[in-house]
Amino acid sequence: MRSIETSAPSLGVELIARGVADVAGIAPVIAMAGAAANGGLIVFPDFFTSANNELIIAAAAENRVPAPRPRRRGDRMKRREFITILIGMAAWPLATRAQQPAMPVIGFLNSRAPSENPAILAAFRRGFEEAGYVEGQNVTVEYRWADGQYDRLPAFAADLVGRQVAAIVANGPAVQTAKSATSTLPIVFVVGFDPLAFGLVDSLSRPGGNLTGVSVLDVEIGAKRLELLHELVPTATIIALLVNPTTPAAETVTREAQAAARGLGLQLHVLHASSDRDFDTVFAAVAQLRVGALVIGADPFFTSRSQQLAKLTVDHAVPTIYEFREFATAGGLISYGTSIVDAYRLAGVYTGRILKGEKPSDLPV
Numbered sequence: 001m002r003s004i005e006t007s008a009p010s011l012g013v014e015l016i017a018r019g020v021a022d023v024a025g026i027a028p029v030i031a032m033a034g035a036a037a038n039g040g041l042i043v044f045p046d047f048f049t050s051a052n053n054e055l056i057i058a059a060a061a062e063n064r065v066p067a068p069r070p071r072r073r074g075d076r077m078k079r080r081e082f083i084t085i086l087i088g089m090a091a092w093p094l095a096t097r098a099q100q101p102a103m104p105v106i107g108f109l110n111s112r113a114p115s116e117n118p119a120i121l122a123a124f125r126r127g128f129e130e131a132g133y134v135e136g137q138n139v140t141v142e143y144r145w146a147d148g149q150y151d152r153l154p155a156f157a158a159d160l161v162g163r164q165v166a167a168i169v170a171n172g173p174a175v176q177t178a179k180s181a182t183s184t185l186p187i188v189f190v191v192g193f194d195p196l197a198f199g200l201v202d203s204l205s206r207p208g209g210n211l212t213g214v215s216v217l218d219v220e221i222g223a224k225r226l227e228l229l230h231e232l233v234p235t236a237t238i239i240a241l242l243v244n245p246t247t248p249a250a251e252t253v254t255r256e257a258q259a260a261a262r263g264l265g266l267q268l269h270v271l272h273a274s275s276d277r278d279f280d281t282v283f284a285a286v287a288q289l290r291v292g293a294l295v296i297g298a299d300p301f302f303t304s305r306s307q308q309l310a311k312l313t314v315d316h317a318v319p320t321i322y323e324f325r326e327f328a329t330a331g332g333l334i335s336y337g338t339s340i341v342d343a344y345r346l347a348g349v350y351t352g353r354i355l356k357g358e359k360p361s362d363l364p365v
Contacts (some may be wrong), residue, residue, distance in 0.1 A: 027059045043211020104355050105140045107160035111173040113147040116304035117326075120344040124169070127345035139355065147173070148275065148301050150246045157181040167354050169347055171300055175200060176248050179211060187361045188339075189213030190347045192298045192323070193249040194220055195365055204365045212360040214346045216338040218323040219249045220299040221262035225336050229293050230264050232334065236269045236292025236319070237361045242282060244299040245272045253297040274301065279308070283316050294320040296327070303340065306330050 040139040062225055114121070125135060133139040142165060144156035150173050157177045167186040175189040179200065187210055195201050195215050202208035226239065241257045243250050254270055261268035269289050271282045286294060294313065296302050302309060303324055310330035313320040322328075323337035350363055 032277050039314065043083050056184075057218055065263075076177050079100050088197065097226060100189050103138055103140050104166045105142060105163070106351060106355070107165040107168040108141050108143045109153065109156055109160060109162070109168055109170045109174045109178055110144070111146045111148065111150055111153065111171055111300050114145050114305045115145065117340075123341045123345040124348040127348025127350075128352050129348075130345075131349050131356070133352045133355065136287065139317050153177040154181070161235065162186060163208075167351055172249065173247055173300060175213075177212070179234075182210070184210060186354045187211045188360070190195050192218035192300075193252060197252075198248065201365060207363065207365055208361045210274045210360050212350060212363040214343045214350070215365055216340060216343050218337045219252055219256070221323075221337065222253055222295070222298060223256050224258055225323070226260045226266075226295050228334065228336055229295060229319065230261070230266065232321075233293045233319045237265075238269070238290055238292050240269045240271050240286055240289065240291040240294045240318075241274055241297060242273060242294060243297040243300070244274050244301050246274045247299045247301070249298065253299075257295060257297070276305070276308070279305075283312055286316060286318055291318060294318050296320060296322040306332070 027264075059143045067288045108124075128135065128139070135141050138310045142160060142163065144160060146156065146282040153174050153333070154177050157168070157170075157174070158181055160178075161182045165185065167188060168178050169188045171189070172191040172193065175187065175191060176198070178187050178189075189195065189200065189211060191198075191200070191214060193215065194217060195207075195211075195213070196204055200207075200211050226241075227240070230236070239261060241254065243253055247253075258268055258270075269285075269291065271285055273279055273282050285291075296309060302322065303326070305339075306322070306324065306326040309320075309322070310327055310332035314331050320327075321334045321336060322332060323335060324340055325337075328335040353363065354360060
């Protein structure tokens with residue numbers, strides 16, 4: 001970045017740097033470059049821009065901007081009057097270090113896609129602001145979204161650790177990966193299971209180590225959801241449990257539901273789904289097994305698909321219960337659980353407190 005800034009005046013060009021936090025921001029930046037007279041585009045190489053290379057090239061072609069490529073040391077810049085530099089937000093603090101005072105950088109590691117549940121991101125930012133931090137003003141956030149593909153999380157965690165971020169915020173499927181990647185960087189988690197039982201902390205009141213956060217304990221109340229569903233549909237003796245087999249809590253969710261079903265004298269079928277394409281198979285099995293009611297196991301992937309799952313349960317006329325109210329408001333029969341939105345707000349508060357110098361080991365879960 002510094003070499004580009006140094007070369008610009010002698011070439012008679014104006015540089016405009018634009019940071020992009022997610023894929024939705026790519027097209028507007030490239031459209032701006034295309035709208036400028038004699039405009040050009042430099043793509044600053046980082047994890048984000050490399051991962052979205054094809055999308056950047058397609059947007060450049062659509063806007064008639066010379067096809068971009070990552071700039072290498074020693075490359076010559078073609079003479080253009082107006083150069084836009086597209087920078088992934090992951091590289092933004094490094095690329096603009098000479099232009100503005102350094103800000104703390106945190107990593108946001110999440111199994112969802114950024115567009116799936118904007119309410120949780122807004123809640124996190126609200127909690128962050130309560131602690132005195134505003135993204136883009138006095139703190140930078142590097143986002144890593146797995147888009148429901150949990151196998152992408154290890155590479156994302158390693159990348160954030162390699163960048164030595166000040167802290168990592170991770171949800172349930174991501175926290176074990178983050179914990180394995182670092183024993184020193186602070187980690188703030190938002191999970192649906194008991195962090196003590198899963199070995200994340202030494203105790204809830206004094207976590208110890210480098211992890212603390214918020215648990216909504218939705219896995220632990222899974223048996224209660226089955227009981228409530230049985231009370232609502234007492235004639236249903238065959239029940240299905242939908243589980244994401246790739247989630248860390250899959251075994252616990254299954255074991256506790258099976259124990260609750262035996263206590264109620266119910267027959268329980270465990271069905272698996274870890275992607276959108278699995279849903280048709282699941283509901284075909286529901287019909288084939290003559291399932292009278294369905295329990296959806298706690299998992300961020302299912303939460304992000306609340307509207308889709310609610311519609312499928314209505315279309316197939318199967319009474320269903322899930323953990324968060326978003327499922328019921330989308331048309332599902334009933335929900336029973338805590339507030340995931342408020343959990344993310346509290347995670348934002350904790351992250352701010354850590355940036356101010358408090359230790360995760362001293363912040364109770």
